[in-house]
Amino acid sequence: MEIEFKLNGKLIQVEVPPHWTLLRLLREKLGLTGTKEGCGIGECGACTVVMDGRPVNACLILAPKAEGRSVETVEGLGDQVFLHPLQQSFMDHGAVQCGFCTPGILMSAKALLDGNPHPTKEEVKGAISGHLCRCTGYQQIVEAIEKVSEV
């Protein structure tokens, strides 16, 4: 079936089988491999994208559900020349180790700051509570997000 949705600000039409997840569509058809598949059952948060302003698990969303929506992925956040402030801050604070969880956490952090530019530490922790990171122990990630919210 053909679906139409806004992907990182650009309206696109794409042909996709209805049993594909949004995650599979992004990675295998659209080449946006920044969004990762971790557990595939909505527990780890590695596949988090922002849909209509809210973070969601792309592994639990069937592609047809993207119809008419706005989807943002880590590729829409910044690039190697112009990093998003969150990306820069993650680098500055050592919030990236193996990096597998990073794209998803960045998207949850972006959704948080878009709606609440100056969150408390508890709000930051709550916003990333749907992500597993096995490297950092989360502390550096919380600090990186807090730093951006101070600016």
Add this chain to the structure above:
Amino acid sequence: MIPSFDYQTPKTLQEACRLLQEACGKAKVIAGGTDLVIGLRNGNQNPQLLMDITNLKELRGIEESDGILSVGAAVSHSEIASSSLVRQFGGVLSDAASEIGSPQIRNLGTIGGNIVNASPAADTLPPLLALEAVGKVVSQKGEREVPVAQLIKGPYETVLQPHEILVRITFKKLSRDINGSFIRLARREAMTIARMSMALLLQVGDGKIKDIRIAPGAVLPAPQRLAEVEEFLKGKLPDQELIRVASRKVSEAMIRHSGIRPSTSYKAPVVEAIFMRAMRKVLER
């Protein structure tokens, strides 16, 4: 990998009912998909047709009229958790909705989906039972109202027919002197399935318990209130001793309904403890 199926997004509830009737049980309704997509992936669900009802207007919105709150079945847990109307009408439901899964799951998952998935550990069921919520069920043949408590037949089983859709959930506004609490125990704070939960509503008048509703979660095959414990407590003075005795009755009731299971030696003392904690929390308010 998920096996293939057809996918339809009906524009109206009538169209949805007609499609569902014509599918003769081979279709499955999808809303948030947080449980269903996992079922598709692991092969527990094999529908020929998925019908997306998330955006039907009859299943959307939170509205109040004449002291009754009506919540669309496709309203997300996030929307419920942040709704001031839900907070005002039944704060126990707000508390439960705000603790489900993770932020991402709460943005996708819906209250109707949580009910019809009928997990024994469903977080919204204890508060909905305590609030005496009623589900409005629609099909091409008409509509019926079923108390949420009666919608659930057993683990992952409801009384809904394959051609029926849960459309709305309604409950009455609690009187001002009723206080509530919701307690949820799990292995971690976030992203877990509840090991045990409890929704409690309490009304005290002249120092005595006038009304009490006890709805435990994840300890019974199908959610139900502990009527025998509620009756025992009514008309009595809620002191420490009474609460302790009642907590025993809570664990006895759990064993009566669920039998002795390998987890009972853990669950019996812990269900007593969360009942006492819930009582203390309500009495402090």
